[in-house]
Amino acid sequence: MADPCRIAGYSGRLEGTAELVSSNTVHAIGIDIGGTKIAGALVSEGGEIVAEERVATQAGDSQAIIDAVVSMVERLAAGREVEAAGVAAPGFIDADQSTVYYTPNISWRNEPLREHLLARLELDITIDNDANAAGWAEFSFGAGRGVADMTMLTIGTGVGGAIVTRGGLFRGGFGAGAELGHLRVVPDGLPCGCGARGCIEQYGSGRALLRMANEIADVGGIGLALADARREHGELDGELVGGLIATGDPGAVRALEQLGHWLGQACASLSAVLDPQLFVFGGGVAVAGDLLLDPVREAYRQHLPAKGYHPEPDFMIAELVNNAGVVGAADLARIHARARRGAPE
Amino acid sequence: MADPCRIAGYSGRLEGTAELVSSNTVHAIGIDIGGTKIAGALVSEGGEIVAEERVATQAGDSQAIIDAVVSMVERLAAGREVEAAGVAAPGFIDADQSTVYYTPNISWRNEPLREHLLARLELDITIDNDANAAGWAEFSFGAGRGVADMTMLTIGTGVGGAIVTRGGLFRGGFGAGAELGHLRVVPDGLPCGCGARGCIEQYGSGRALLRMANEIADVGGIGLALADARREHGELDGELVGGLIATGDPGAVRALEQLGHWLGQACASLSAVLDPQLFVFGGGVAVAGDLLLDPVREAYRQHLPAKGYHPEPDFMIAELVNNAGVVGAADLARIHARARRGAPE
Numbered sequence: 001m002a003d004p005c006r007i008a009g010y011s012g013r014l015e016g017t018a019e020l021v022s023s024n025t026v027h028a029i030g031i032d033i034g035g036t037k038i039a040g041a042l043v044s045e046g047g048e049i050v051a052e053e054r055v056a057t058q059a060g061d062s063q064a065i066i067d068a069v070v071s072m073v074e075r076l077a078a079g080r081e082v083e084a085a086g087v088a089a090p091g092f093i094d095a096d097q098s099t100v101y102y103t104p105n106i107s108w109r110n111e112p113l114r115e116h117l118l119a120r121l122e123l124d125i126t127i128d129n130d131a132n133a134a135g136w137a138e139f140s141f142g143a144g145r146g147v148a149d150m151t152m153l154t155i156g157t158g159v160g161g162a163i164v165t166r167g168g169l170f171r172g173g174f175g176a177g178a179e180l181g182h183l184r185v186v187p188d189g190l191p192c193g194c195g196a197r198g199c200i201e202q203y204g205s206g207r208a209l210l211r212m213a214n215e216i217a218d219v220g221g222i223g224l225a226l227a228d229a230r231r232e233h234g235e236l237d238g239e240l241v242g243g244l245i246a247t248g249d250p251g252a253v254r255a256l257e258q259l260g261h262w263l264g265q266a267c268a269s270l271s272a273v274l275d276p277q278l279f280v281f282g283g284g285v286a287v288a289g290d291l292l293l294d295p296v297r298e299a300y301r302q303h304l305p306a307k308g309y310h311p312e313p314d315f316m317i318a319e320l321v322n323n324a325g326v327v328g329a330a331d332l333a334r335i336h337a338r339a340r341r342g343a344p345e
Numbered sequence: 346m347a348d349p350c351r352i353a354g355y356s357g358r359l360e361g362t363a364e365l366v367s368s369n370t371v372h373a374i375g376i377d378i379g380g381t382k383i384a385g386a387l388v389s390e391g392g393e394i395v396a397e398e399r400v401a402t403q404a405g406d407s408q409a410i411i412d413a414v415v416s417m418v419e420r421l422a423a424g425r426e427v428e429a430a431g432v433a434a435p436g437f438i439d440a441d442q443s444t445v446y447y448t449p450n451i452s453w454r455n456e457p458l459r460e461h462l463l464a465r466l467e468l469d470i471t472i473d474n475d476a477n478a479a480g481w482a483e484f485s486f487g488a489g490r491g492v493a494d495m496t497m498l499t500i501g502t503g504v505g506g507a508i509v510t511r512g513g514l515f516r517g518g519f520g521a522g523a524e525l526g527h528l529r530v531v532p533d534g535l536p537c538g539c540g541a542r543g544c545i546e547q548y549g550s551g552r553a554l555l556r557m558a559n560e561i562a563d564v565g566g567i568g569l570a571l572a573d574a575r576r577e578h579g580e581l582d583g584e585l586v587g588g589l590i591a592t593g594d595p596g597a598v599r600a601l602e603q604l605g606h607w608l609g610q611a612c613a614s615l616s617a618v619l620d621p622q623l624f625v626f627g628g629g630v631a632v633a634g635d636l637l638l639d640p641v642r643e644a645y646r647q648h649l650p651a652k653g654y655h656p657e658p659d660f661m662i663a664e665l666v667n668n669a670g671v672v673g674a675a676d677l678a679r680i681h682a683r684a685r686r687g688a689p690e
Contacts (some may be wrong), residue, residue: 092655102654109654149518163618165517170510172620173494174656182617182650186532187610194650196613265532268541272527273506273618275517305527305539309447309454310437311519 028337029076029085029123030330031069032130035059035105035157040072041323042080043330047141049323051076062107070120077123084124086333087117088133088325090160095175097127097336104158104193124337130325132169132178134282134318135162137328142319143280151276152318153180153263155285155292158193159201163274169332181205185266203262206238206285212255213241222251238284245288256288257295264299271313272305282318289317373682374421374430374468375675376414377475380404380450380502385417386668387425388675392486394668396421407452415465422468429469431678432462433478433670435505440520442472442681449538469682475670477514477523479627479663480507482673487664488625496621497663498525498608500637501628503538504546508619514677526550530611548607551583551630557600558586567596583629590633601633602640609644616658617650627663634662 027050032039034057041052053072058064073085091103098114117125128136135144135152139162144150148167154160161180163170171177181201182194189198202208213236217226226249229240244252267279279296286292293315300315301307320327372395377384379402386397398417403409418430436448443459462470473481480489480497484507489495493512499505506525508515516522526546527539534543547553558581562571571594574585589597612624624641631637638660645660646652665672 092651094655102651147518161618165510165515170515172510173492173622173658174620176655177618177620179617179620179650182614184530184610184614184617184648187530192650195652196648196650199617199650265529269527269529270618272524272529272544273508273522273615275519275522275524277518303529303541305524305537305541305544306437306447307540310521313518 026081026083028083028330028334029073030133030326030328030333031072031085031087032133032325032329033057033065033069033087033089033106034130034325035090038065038068038072039326040069040076041326041330042076042082043327045334047137047327047331049327050080052323052326057106059106062111065106066113066116066120069117073121073123082123084126084330084333084337085117085121086126086128086133086329086331086336087113088128088130088329089113090130092176092179093127093129095171095173097175100127101176124333124340126329126333126336128329128332129178131160132162132171133326133328133332134160134320134324135164135178135280135328136169136332137320137324138280138282138318139164140331141327142324143316144278147278149274149276150278150280151180151267151270151274152280152282153204153267154283154318155205155259155263155281156283157206159205160283163276165274180266180270183266183269185262185269200262200266204259204266206283208262209241209255209259209285210236210238212258213252216251216255222254224251225249226251226255242284242287245291253291256285256291259285260292260295261299263292264296265303267296267300267315268303268305271300275310276313278314278316280316280318282321282324284321286317286321293317371426371428373428373675373679374418375478375671375673375678376417376430376432377478377670377674378402378410378414378432378434378451379475379670380435383410383413383417384671385414385421386671386675387421387427388672390679392482392672392676394672395425397668397671402451404451407456410451411458411461411465414462418466418468427468429471429675429678429682430462430466431471431473431478431674431676431681432458433473433475433674434458435475437521437524438472438474440516440518442520445472446521469678469685471674471678471681473674473677474523476505477507477516478671478673478677479505479665479669480509480523480625480673481514481677482665482669483625483627483663484509485676486672487669488661489623492623494619494621495623495625496525496612496615496619497625497627498549498612499628499663500550500604500608500626500630502551504550505628508621510619525611525615528611528614530607530614545607545611549604549611551628553607554586554600554604554630555581555583557603558597561596561600567599569596570594571596571600587629587632590636598636601630601636604630605637605640606644608637609641610648612641612645612660613648613650616645620655621658623659623661625661625663627666627669629666631662631666638662
């Protein structure tokens, strides 16, 4: 257990300064460790970002990542009253939210991340999965406000997931639940980075969108603009495909529709299991808005078990797209820190 | 809210008798409405069945079912102190656990079942989904004792599901969660009674086992004994196939293996979502024990996403097979009744 006094009295580099903020503006820090960048923010109790920064991730160097997180927390905390820091990381976090079992793009295997950070930071530390942190932010401050049961799919390079039930995050028995990207949608389907096959991540992610766009570029017809862009730039990337979607290019829109149809089918299956009131779509691909949601909704209705016999969920785009991870990590850290010191949440 | 006095002082047909039991032997009643029979039991606080009865279900007649439930509760309560009655029914129950949205084999559509029963019984009444009740019984008194996160699959004619997380039933936003039989395992797969296609119910249920046994009987070879049994009895049924499985007949065992492989694949997908510490298999088909669990475990390991990077769940057969529904319904009713009257659970 953390020492409450350490938390309440935390001053970081504050000693000797007179810049103490009043007790009703206590902040929490959220750090989001991604495969390419580490984002950090000082977050108010209302979920607003007061200060933020970013550094590149040295993905192969575990110690360098920890060093980067520690100095980012120290810089963000400098001169402010901070009650907790939350660190969101990709991959599997244990049920105690202390150890990172495994991260796909960082070399952590059974890494006692919380312990390492506690040894170097005089702050209450909470570790969480990045998609859980993003889902919690949307539930608390974004698209999920006012809903008790929400399922979020984060459509970035891969597909992340978060499940909120009765107002709390669903973590599963070993802490590795809500890995919704690894719901299987095709038996013996495309190989997935997780070692299995046919995961929705291979049919509903940003990477899948590029594969579909390339397939459409290959066949001409509606794919001509995609083929031109590919020829001009050497290869298609998210920006190119996103730009063509924004202009209404039929090939790029068709690729997004295919993606949306797969995601809608996955949501129909997930509804049978999780029955949320709301599905929220976050991540880079979600900026497409209704161009993504319309095919999602269409496929959902087409594949929903027992359609018409029980209420149906809403589908929404995330509101905090780029900041959800840091905001959620900060808020979860605040909640856990208060629970650890027995204060009201 | 129920009147606590009504519950504590409930006497059913007790007036005039002197058979009052002492206050530490207060019972609850559980009723399990199935497609062919209605089972009822008087259940102790420890989950033991004190008295039980069964009647045939008049599936097409909603009023007859309610009449049967009312008189069964009255008979079971006669002469005993009863604190609550729980009624488990197949299909979708609303989040308030009052209304049956839909039952596949009974003509209920938006049926206010709790209200109808409260009007006729002087008892606190709780309505729940039958698979939830069975899962709760296994969690509280059976295979799931000592585990906080458990997923149960009930393999009967269809496939039912229950999810326990952090010691409580997961119900979803509209109360219709944990319908695990309608997880899709094959896109555009076999049509399902729910209106969708490719649900695990079509690949992992008792009905699917019969289909697989018939397919094996059709092709000779290891299917000869199945073909003989079919010829002799006109058609294969659960008893015939179960009997051949028990004798080790290779055709019948092969059908069960196919079933187990599908269920194991579904569990791999469910692990990504729910990450339980334990999968429990109940229902008639689960009496096959390890002959079912071995192929389940094998397929699970083969299809598990990120295998080796986080702890793996156990697989067990349900302990309360035939009584899980009534025991769980009674216990849930007791818990809800105590919550409603503010007593400790």
